[in-house]
Amino acid sequence: MIRTRFAPSPTGFLHVGGARTALFSWAYARRHGGRFILRVEDTDLARSTPEAVQAIFDGMRWLGLAHDEGPFYQTQRMPRYREVIAEMLAAGTAYHCYMQPDELDRLRAEQREQGRKPRYDGRWRPQPDKHLPAPPAGIEPVVRFRNPADGVVAWEDLVKGRIEFANSELDDLVIARADGSPTYNFCVVVDDWDMGITHVIRGDDHVNNTPRQINILQALGAQVPLYAHLSMILGDDGQKLSKRHGAVSVMQYDDAGYLPEAVLNYLARLGWSHGDDEIFSLQQFCEWFDLDHITPSAAQFNSEKLNWLNAHYLRRCDAGRLADLVRPRLAARDVVVGETPSLAAIIELHRDRVGNLNELADVAEPFYIDLQPRSELLARHLTPETLPLLDDFAARLGEVPWQAAAIAALIKECVARHGLKMPKLAMPVRVLLTGLEQTPSVDALIALFPRATALERLARAGRLASPATDAAA
């Protein structure tokens, strides 16, 4: 049984990198009928917050990535960590170290100066023929893992291939602080072990932790899971994402009017591929997803492609669902959505001309408010040339069957009778009905309104046209 996990540390929101890691872990479990476990790595008390935990859950829920087990919290597993540390101390795979932080700092600075890799020198590490000094009084020791002194640690990374580290490169890392609290690399190992994780799918930045974790796992006699390290996602500009630079919460995509399926599809395609396929459902993704087709190199986020995908999903999404998603956005603008025209009908007519839900709200808004077209637009389109045509058209619109086709016929007829081009009528109608110069074809637009509303908005032509124009007309 395949068991994967997503293990965020709750120090901020769920950003795109984390979301993709979660997606891949989730999909891998789905694909193989396995289990997907959510684990909150909150051992850093100073930086972890309940708000951040909630933000991560919110992001996962928005994306629809449900976990099968958990969430587990590392802060609730302290007794278990202490137990394992005691066992390791007893077994001699870990030992007490009394070196003080400032001493360590000095050592590291020295090493760096000499061009060497800064690392603990093993002074408290017990050796067969070594005489350890007596523990200094009044100092609480840390616990260090006794890393193998030589040989290599290697694993077959499912994304990057074989990776090998010399044990001589690794020092004895601290697994418990002076206050007894366990450290990250140790907790991860115990958790992955206890939770029976078979595939660790995580960010690239953990490659350097992996050899240490494998060594601890082996010291514990635990089964070593398989690892897949995903390369990072860069910002639109090729720069690393950070809090102050482009790292946005997935929930900001919700705010910006993106559909979760568009974000998911985009993320799936970032660093993974299935031949030339670009657009596919989550379900299709689960059937196709494998670790063999993940790119080992970093990927740059491309908003334009996300926009394209979002527009695509907007076009094929159920109009009723879109209406439900747009309604709160209109409410946030204090726009009261009326009975007619129905929001779904407006959306149906506009969906293939917009890129996101907010733009959908933009085009829906004029239907429900007391519209005041901008004067320069009126001036531009309500001209002496067009006003008679407009009047004539408005007058006859009262009798025509209320369907786009019939209205279209009337438009053509009026335009022809006045010897003018189509836009001479279409443009002022657009502005009078919606306040916009760009709308769907006017026949369909008019048909969307109740007849009385359409007539009323068109009737304002005379009132709104400037006196000078009136006189001229």
Added chain:
RNA sequence: GUCCCCAUCGUCUAGAGGCCCAGGACACUACCCUUUCACGGUAGGUACCGGGGUUCGAAUCCCCGUGGGGACGCCA
């Protein structure tokens, strides 16, 4: 500094020795459609980081450069 990773169009990528003088998608340009703006359709340009090998043959394998990234915490 040391260790580790990465390297195909502007971007995401296909490509696992001949199917590739490199394919798809986004973006871009032109044209078509057209009641404005879009959508859509058609066409087009742009890439294998450099140098050495291996091989009859390399984008694909090896080595060396170069460039980018990551890690070196009693953070996660």
